[in-house]
Amino acid sequence: MSQVKSGKCVCCSRITYLTFHHLIPRKMHRRAFFKKHYSKEQLASGVLVCRQCHNGIHRFYDEMTLAKQLSSLSRLKADAALADYFAWVSRQRIKAVTKHQ
Template structure:
């Protein structure tokens, strides 16, 4: 558990690659980025992670949104993150 850097909720987090793994094998990215840059990412909640990938394809994420600041500054994503921040956190009841 931790704080999502997009919606600021305290919940379970997933790892979001800032340069999506789908493009890592392309020669352009192998040539221009080292392994640490390709592996860089942020911890975000599942709802924010799903929203990012629903709004933009991998190439757009790579070229335009390769920093946390760029993700948060985008008006459409910012509006979505604000909406997510107001949502109840879903918990998984493993006992039932």
């Protein structure tokens, strides 16, 4: 998803520009385990998050951990380390969101 969209981040609740986070990282889609156990729709599913939360998710965990243990929004938000990070991000200033296009 290359389009820039603004809205509410599902992790930190800030209104800002959003990016698409695959709940099962794309790097894992070609592996036999994921091809066998998940449909193409499940592999393509994701959530819209701000860049800061998206970077944090990938900084805290590698792709395999995200794919096998944190493959839903509820699991991401329930993780103690990420919950603390999202709470910190929610208190950070954001640049003004302006309409492009």
